[in-house]
Amino acid sequence: MSIVLTPHYEDASRRGWQYRLHLDAPLLFALIAVSALGLIVLYSAGGGDIELVERQLVRLGIAFTGMLVVAQLPPRLLQRLTPWIFVIGILLLLAVLISGEASGGAQRWLNLYFVRFQPSEMMKLAVPMMVAWYLANTRLPPTGRQLLASATLIAVPTLMIAKQPDLGTSLLIASSGIFVVFLAGLQWRLLAFFSVLATAAAPLLWHFMRDYQRQRVMTLLHPESDPLGSGYHIIQSKIAIGSGGLFGKGWMNGTQSQLDFLPERSTDFIFAVLGEEFGFFGILLLFTFYAIIVVRGIMISIQAQDTYTRLLAGSLSMTFCVYFIVNTGMVTGLLPVVGLPLPMISYGGTSIVTLMAGFGILMSIQTHRKLLPT
Amino acid sequence: MNRAILLLVSGCLLLCILFARLVYLQVVAHEHFTTLSEDNRVKLQPIPPNRGLIYDRNGLILAENLPSYRLEITPEQIDDMGTTLSALEDIIEIRDIDRTRFEKLRRRKPRFEAIPLRFHLNDEEVARFSVNRHRFPGVDITAGLARHYPQGPLAVHALGYVGRIDEKALKTLDSSNYRGTSHVGKNGIEKTYEELLHGKVGFQQVEITAQGRIIRVLNRTPPVSGHNLYLTLDSRVQAVAEQAFGDYSGTAIAIDPNNGDVLAFVSLPTYDPNPFVNGIDYDDYAALRNNDKEPLFNRALRGQYPPGSTVKPFMGLAGLESGVSSSHSSTYCPGFYRLAGKDRKYHDWKRSGHGTVDLNIAITQSCDVYFYDLAQSLGIDRIHDYLQHFGFGKATGIDIQGELSGLLPSKDWKRSHRDLPWFPGETIITGIGQGFFLVTPIQLATATAALANGGRMLQPQIVHADQEAESDELVPHQPQLHETITIKEQQHWDQVIAAMTDVVHSARGTARHIGKDSPYRIAGKTGTAQVFGLKEEEKYDAEAIAEKLRDHALFIAFAPLDEPKIAVAVIVENGGGGGSVAAPIARKILDAYLVEAPS
Numbered sequence: 026m027s028i029v030l031t032p033h034y035e036d037a038s039r040r041g042w043q044y045r046l047h048l049d050a051p052l053l054f055a056l057i058a059v060s061a062l063g064l065i066v067l068y069s070a071g072g073g074d075i076e077l078v079e080r081q082l083v084r085l086g087i088a089f090t091g092m093l094v095v096a097q098l099p100p101r102l103l104q105r106l107t108p109w110i111f112v113i114g115i116l117l118l119l120a121v122l123i124s125g126e127a128s129g130g131a132q133r134w135l136n137l138y139f140v141r142f143q144p145s146e147m148m149k150l151a152v153p154m155m156v157a158w159y160l161a162n163t164r165l166p167p168t169g170r171q172l173l174a175s176a177t178l179i180a181v182p183t184l185m186i187a188k189q190p191d192l193g194t195s196l197l198i199a200s201s202g203i204f205v206v207f208l209a210g211l212q213w214r215l216l217a218f219f220s221v222l223a224t225a226a227a228p229l230l231w232h233f234m235r236d237y238q239r240q241r242v243m244t245l246l247h248p249e250s251d252p253l254g255s256g257y258h259i260i261q262s263k264i265a266i267g268s269g270g271l272f273g274k275g276w277m278n279g280t281q282s283q284l285d286f287l288p289e290r291s292t293d294f295i296f297a298v299l300g301e302e303f304g305f306f307g308i309l310l311l312f313t314f315y316a317i318i319v320v321r322g323i324m325i326s327i328q329a330q331d332t333y334t335r336l337l338a339g340s341l342s343m344t345f346c347v348y349f350i351v352n353t354g355m356v357t358g359l360l361p362v363v364g365l366p367l368p369m370i371s372y373g374g375t376s377i378v379t380l381m382a383g384f385g386i387l388m389s390i391q392t393h394r395k396l397l398p399t
Numbered sequence: 400m401n402r403a404i405l406l407l408v409s410g411c412l413l414l415c416i417l418f419a420r421l422v423y424l425q426v427v428a429h430e431h432f433t434t435l436s437e438d439n440r441v442k443l444q445p446i447p448p449n450r451g452l453i454y455d456r457n458g459l460i461l462a463e464n465l466p467s468y469r470l471e472i473t474p475e476q477i478d479d480m481g482t483t484l485s486a487l488e489d490i491i492e493i494r495d496i497d498r499t500r501f502e503k504l505r506r507r508k509p510r511f512e513a514i515p516l517r518f519h520l521n522d523e524e525v526a527r528f529s530v531n532r533h534r535f536p537g538v539d540i541t542a543g544l545a546r547h548y549p550q551g552p553l554a555v556h557a558l559g560y561v562g563r564i565d566e567k568a569l570k571t572l573d574s575s576n577y578r579g580t581s582h583v584g585k586n587g588i589e590k591t592y593e594e595l596l597h598g599k600v601g602f603q604q605v606e607i608t609a610q611g612r613i614i615r616v617l618n619r620t621p622p623v624s625g626h627n628l629y630l631t632l633d634s635r636v637q638a639v640a641e642q643a644f645g646d647y648s649g650t651a652i653a654i655d656p657n658n659g660d661v662l663a664f665v666s667l668p669t670y671d672p673n674p675f676v677n678g679i680d681y682d683d684y685a686a687l688r689n690n691d692k693e694p695l696f697n698r699a700l701r702g703q704y705p706p707g708s709t710v711k712p713f714m715g716l717a718g719l720e721s722g723v724s725s726s727h728s729s730t731y732c733p734g735f736y737r738l739a740g741k742d743r744k745y746h747d748w749k750r751s752g753h754g755t756v757d758l759n760i761a762i763t764q765s766c767d768v769y770f771y772d773l774a775q776s777l778g779i780d781r782i783h784d785y786l787q788h789f790g791f792g793k794a795t796g797i798d799i800q801g802e803l804s805g806l807l808p809s810k811d812w813k814r815s816h817r818d819l820p821w822f823p824g825e826t827i828i829t830g831i832g833q834g835f836f837l838v839t840p841i842q843l844a845t846a847t848a849a850l851a852n853g854g855r856m857l858q859p860q861i862v863h864a865d866q867e868a869e870s871d872e873l874v875p876h877q878p879q880l881h882e883t884i885t886i887k888e889q890q891h892w893d894q895v896i897a898a899m900t901d902v903v904h905s906a907r908g909t910a911r912h913i914g915k916d917s918p919y920r921i922a923g924k925t926g927t928a929q930v931f932g933l934k935e936e937e938k939y940d941a942e943a944i945a946e947k948l949r950d951h952a953l954f955i956a957f958a959p960l961d962e963p964k965i966a967v968a969v970i971v972e973n974g975g976g977g978g979s980v981a982a983p984i985a986r987k988i989l990d991a992y993l994v995e996a997p998s
Contacts, residue, residue, distance in 0.1 A: 208402050264439065267424040267432025280440040285609035305425045312414065323407050339403045346410040350417060357420045 047096040047392040049325070052384060055317040056092075056369070060085050062311060063295075063370035069277045070291040070298040071372070077291065081372055088381035095385025099393045100334045103386065104158060110147075111155040111178075117144035118185045145186045145194045146379040150386070152182055152198050153344070156205040157336035165332065166210030175206050192238060193351070193365035200347050204340040208326070241361040258294065259358050261287050266300035266357060273304030291372040293364060296356040311370075318384075319346045325391045334390040341383045348380075441617060442607045445579030448598030449544060449868070451625030453558065453588065455634040456660070456863065460549060461558055462589070467545030468520040470528065471513035474505055476537030483535065484516075490527045491517060496680070511612055513539065518677045546582060551671045554637050556697045557630075557664035557799060557861055559587020560672035576600050582676065586697075588628065588861060591800045595865055598625035624868030631660035631863045639991035640665045643984040649951075649971040650698035652844035652859075653988055656957060656966045658878040659848070659857030661797065661841075662992060663967075666698040701803045703837040704970055707926030708765045708977065709955045710786075710832035712850060712895050715758050717785040718773045719891035726894045729757040736771035738823055745771050745827050748927070762898035763908050765925060767831050774830025779821055782829060783809035788884045789846040790856055796879070797841055797859040805842050808835035833929060843955060843968035850896065851922070851957035851966045854884030896922050900960055903982075910954065910982040919993055920960035923985065925977030926953030928970075949973040954981035958989050965992045 043050055064078055064085075071077035121144055156175050163171050179202030187195040207216070231239065244256050265281035274280065279301035281287045290298050299307050322342025329335035345368060352367045354360035366376055424432065453462035470491060477483050487493060497517055504514045520528070520540065528540055546561045561582040564572070568583050577583070578600055584590035601622030606614040640651050640663045653663035670687055674680070679687075687695055696702070718724035734752030735744040747753065747767040753760065761769035774782060787793070792807025806812075808829060810821040828834040838846075841859060849856050858879035866873050886892055899922035903914035909925040928951040952974030957966035967985050974980035 204406065207406070210402070261439075263424060264432050264435045266421070267428050268436035270425050270429045270433070280606075281436055284440055284607065284614065286439050300421070300425065305421055308421060312418075316414075319410060320407065323403050326403050339406065343406050343410065346413075350410070350413050353417055354420075357417065357424060359417070359420055 044392050046093075047388055048093070049321065049388045049391045051317060051321045052325075052388060052391075055314045055321065056089075056381075056384060059311070059314045059318070059369045062299075062314070065276070066295060066299045066302070066370060067291055067372055069279070069302055070282055070295050072283060073277065077372065084373075084377055088377045091378055092381040092385035092388070095382045096388040096392065098385075098389055100331075100337075100386075100390050101393075103154065103389070104161070104333050107151075107154045107158040111151045111158075114144055114148045114151040115182060115185075117142075118148065118182060120144070122185060122188065143375050145189065145191055145198070146375045148182045148186065148198055149194070149201065149344070149379050150341075150383055152179060153201040153205050153337055153340040156202045157209075157333050157340065160205065160209045160336060161331070161333035166212060167206070172206065172211070172215070175202070179203065179206075190235060190238075191364070193363040196351070196363065197344055197348060197365070201340050201344040204343045205336045208336050208339045209332075238361075241363070244362070258288050258362060262294050262297035262356050263358050265297040269301040269304045269307075271305045273300070273302045273307055276302050278302060293352070293362075293366055293371060294356055295371050296353050296367045299370075300356075315346075315349055319343070322387055325387050328394070329390055330394050338387055338390050341387055345380070345383070439609075440606055441604055444603050444605050444613075446601035446603060446619075446622045447579035447581070448600060448622035449624040450546065450561070450582075451596040451598065451865075451868065452627045453596075453630065454627065455630050455632045455637075456662075457633065457635070458629075459634045461554070461630065461632075461634070463547050463549060464544040465547040466542045467518065467547075468525050468540050468542055469515045470517040470520060471515050471539050471541055472501070473511060473513045473537045473539070475510040483538065487516075487535065487538065490531055491520070491524050493517060496678075509612075513541070519545065546676050548672050550634065551673065552669040553634060553641065554632055554664055555587070555669050555672045556666040556699055557587055557632060557661075558672065559589035559591075559799075560585055560675045561589050562675050563678060585675070586801065587799055588630070591798055592628055592862060592865075596625040596628065598868070599623040626865040626867055628862050629864040629866065629873065631655070631662065631861050632664060633662045633992065635995070636988060636991045637663045637665065640984070640988045641667060641669065643987040644971065647971045647974055647980070648692045648698075649969070649974065650702055650840040651967060651969040651984065651988060652699055652840045653965055653967045653992065654844045654848045654857075654859055656848035656851040656855075656857070656963045659845075659859045660863060660878075661859050661861045662965060663988060664699050664861065666696070666700075666702070668692050668694040670694045697801065698970075698972075699840050700797070700799055700801055701839070702970070703803055703805050703839055704951055704953070705834075705836055705928040706791075706832035706838045706843060707928035707951070707953050708767075708831055709843060709924050709926035709953045709968070710830075710836070710838075711762055711765065711770055712899055712924050712955075713786055713789055713791075713846065714770050714773060714777075714782070714830055715762055715898065716891060716895050717777060717782060719758070719894065720887050721777060721781055721785065723776045723781075724758065724773055726758055726890075729755050730761075730766075730769045730772045731755050732766050732768035734768075736768045736827065738775070738827070741824075743824065745824075758894060759898045759901060762895070762924065763901040763905055765902075765909050770830040771827045774826050775823070777826075777830075779826040779829060780809055782826070783807055783812075788856070788882065789849055790842055790881070791836075791838060791846065795839075795841050795845045795859050796881070798861055798876075802841065803839055805839045806835055806837040832926065840968050840970055843953075843970075844966055847955040847957055847968055848963075848966035849884060850899075851963035853892065854886055856881040856884065896960075899924055899956075903956070909978040910956075912978065913982045913986040917958075917986070919958050919989075921956050921958040921986075921989065922960055923954060923956030923982065925982060926955070927951070927975075927977050928953060930973070949975055952977045952979070952981040954978075954985045956982075956985050956989065958993060965989060 064081060067081055068078045156178050159175060159178060160167055160171065167175065179199055183195045183199040186198060244259060261281060265279065265287050268281065277283065279298060281301050282290050282298045287294055287297055299311060319342050322338060326335050326339035326342060329338050348365065348368045351360060351363065352365045355362050366373055368380055369377065449464055452460060454460055474480065493516065501514060501516045508514055525540060548558065548560065562585040563581060564577065564583045572583065576599060584593040584596065589596065599622060601620050603619040604617040606617060608614065636653060644667050648667050651663060651665040652661065654661055674683060732747055732753040734750050735746045737744055753764055753766040756766045756769050760766060786807055792805055794802045794804045813819055813821050825834050829836050845859050858881055860876060860878065862876055864873040864875045900920060902908040902925065903910045903921045903923045905911065908914065910923050914921060930948050930950060952971040954969045954977050955967065957963045967988050969981045969985045971981045971984065
């Protein structure tokens with residue numbers, strides 16, 4: 026076998042530093058841009074609390090470092106570790122269900138004495154990794170038996186997390202698994218069949234929902250029926266975004282945000298602060314950065330050299346897409362309030378670390394490609 | 400590969416939906432949401448106006464707004480409420496009622512809002528707290544305005560008082576104008592003139608947070624203070640009158656017959672209105688309520704008494720003007736009167752009789768038999784028709800709410816109200832102001848004023864002018880003339896007044912004691928009203944009868960005779976004799992106004 030110089034090789038040599046550091050420039054640029062925008066909005070959402078921003082900055086530092094570390098791990102290693110990560114994740118989830126700490130009416134936290142830890146966050150990565158690992162070891166497109174096995178791998182952690190209850194995260198995890206299966210070549214007629222099944226199961230889902238979850242769905246449909254109770258969040262965030270108009274009221278000048286009318290404004294509803302203070306164009310800017318991230322992720326998936334990395338990269342990118350669409354859909358009153366933060370922007374630690382680890386994987390996949398065409 | 404693109408495309412589709420939503424929210428419905436956001440942010444906050452002040456006719460202040468210090472606690476700034484309260488208790492008195500109210504408010508209000516614990520701190524308490532202030536973060540003294548009545552119990556039944564707005568009052572008030580107002584007139588002038596006194600609420604637009612904390616004031620419409628009121632009352636005369644009663648309960652009204660100005664408005668016993676302003680103690684209130692002498696009862700306005708012999712001048716005039724009697728016609732008084740063909744004797748107060756009496760003697764010596772006979776000749780309906788011109792049986796219309804109308808009986812009245820025919824004997828006793836006949840003190844004084852001014856029935860008024868805040872101009876309240884009583888012959892009128900003058904100034908007049916040393920001439924008439932009826936042969940023995948059942952003593956008068964400036968009606972409850980008890984009180988009132996008047 027002779028070594029043939031490929032376009033990839035030339036490409037790689039031109040962007041040498043990216044390969045040496047295992048970083049992806051477009052992704053890195055977009056992530057830094059989103060984070061910066063997020064800190065600016067957070068400063069305002071916190072009412073000018075610089076300490077809040079500093080704490081978030083520390084988290085971002087940790088998260089970026091985490092990303093950098095993960096990016097150094099070759100995808101081969103990740104693939105080998107995948108089953109172990111998944112099994113450990115499942116065990117931790119079990120531990121949470123048995124002895125987890127309740128916080129805000131839900132058991133999500135596991136106290137490991139040195140750090141409080143949410144195993145569901147770990148599963149955000151572990152589930153798509155596991156499904157990709159499983160399907161990469163089989164012949165594609167998957168057969169019925171393999172689909173059933175994949176479905177089990179997805180359903181078990183999803184249900185365990187839904188039971189905590191954390192509807193938002195379980196939704197993300199389920200969709201990340203489903204994306205892998207879809208990318209692996211799920212047959213169209215099967216997809217159609219499952220879609221019909223899912224639609225039919227919706228009333229059943231209603232049956233299994235908790236009262237507060239049902240309330241959220243009802244609130245979405247009729248927020249004005251209880252303006253001071255469950256509808257308050259949605260009404261106030263719609264007012265915030267709507268009154269922002271095209272150009273917004275200006276940084277630190279949002280009356281909805283600064284005068285406390287907007288609840289949860291530095292966490293789940295921070296998108297409304299952006300909408301109020303920076304208007305439609307501010308949102309457009311954020312969505313541009315988000316789009317760069319998703320498109321770049323999909324490109325990495327397309328350029329990936331083996332099945333595992335292709336499936337995983339595609340799934341991680343699309344899950345991120347679902348992530349911010351669900352949050353913004355919920356804040357603008359299109360979706361029920363499920364309790365998902367706005368990725369990279371909302372105040373809070375664990376989800377950023379997980380997200381950035383995911384981007385680390387994407388970068389690793391992109392920068393560990395072989396110089397030879399496969 | 401194409402599947403990844405497919406996913407990307409579907410992601411874009413979702414994003415498009417999201418953008419459509421944003422365009423709707425931020426472009427299409429932008430103005431709607433801007434309005435909502437403004438509504439959220441800006442609150443209209445009321446600024447209560449200052450209540451108008453009340454002065455007497457000489458400019459003495461009767462109701463004012465004093466800075467009042469209250470102790471407030473902001474729960475947000477308190478670590479341990481229990482410790483703070485008990486530490487406060489050592490330096491400032493905190494009653495249970497204060498504590499209860501505080502706890503109630505604390506549950507209702509946001510934590511950052513200051514909640515009053517004590518009202519009306521005195522200077523000493525303010526000083527004691529100020530020294531200890533550093534020990535109590537979150538506890539503050541704030542100054543506000545509180546209604547205060549510097550004259551205390553003086554003329555309280557005319558003045559009334561303000562109290563906290565309760566739910567009942569809330570229903571009748573214009574709620575938008577009373578936003579921010581805590582007190583409202585509960586009775587007396589404070590209630591009657593509530594609208595003028597209150598003023599117009601002001602507003603400030605403030606930017607607030609979702610919790611209601613004020614960030615800044617955007618603009619301000621100042622309130623318009625209430626009008627000041629100038630009363631016709633003369634505090635000096637009022638005070639003299641109230642003291643003249645001594646320990647007696649009773650009522651007195653003094654009116655200027657030239658314009659209906661009420662100079663004195665006495666109802667005794669009286670009470671201090673100040674404790675009512677911020678809620679009187681339950682025990683104190685119970686003590687007032689259960690007091691046998693009923694200090695809370697407004698006798699001047701709502702007391703209804705038999706006029707007794709004070710009605711005789713009016714009866715005499717009725718006889719003369721209707722042609723039933725003349726000044727020469729006389730009646731023989733054997734000490735009793737008997738209806739033709741009936742056995743029942745109607746006794747004169749003087750059992751031995753007055754002998755032959757004409758109108759002058761009948762009034763001067765208060766002969767009952769003369770008026771029994773006159774009443775009999777007139778008949779009840781003619782009595783009713785004539786006396787009603789003097790305002791008996793209907794409210795005078797004085798500008799204090801709650802007046803009762805008294806009762807001037809007639810055949811019609813008895814049929815419609817009692818469903819009974821009129822009995823001749825009832826006419827007889829009506830002639831001396833007994834039976835069904837009831838008058839209020841304000842009616843009696845108004846009628847006396849009409850006697851004094853030649854028949855002009857003026858509506859008594861207690862507020863003679865009001866004044867807009869920050870204005871020097873007084874807006875006078877014009878006297879109201881109800882009617883002018885037709886005088887058929889001036890001579891009749893003169894004869895009755897001459898007889899009334901003899902009551903005070905002749906040797907046998909029933910009120911001769913007050914006339915002896917009087918520097919001016921007085922026309923008057925004594926009266927004694929039976930509290931309970933005597934049987935035909937019983938003799939009234941004041942000593943033997945419990946004080947509560949003793950007769951009421953009455954006296955009406957006006958002076959000076961030639962140019963009357965004041966007319967009074969005095970009723971001393973259970974006082975006994977009109978000449979001995981009521982007349983001296985009237986004399987003191989007249990003196991206070993006519994002799995001791997300041998230059």
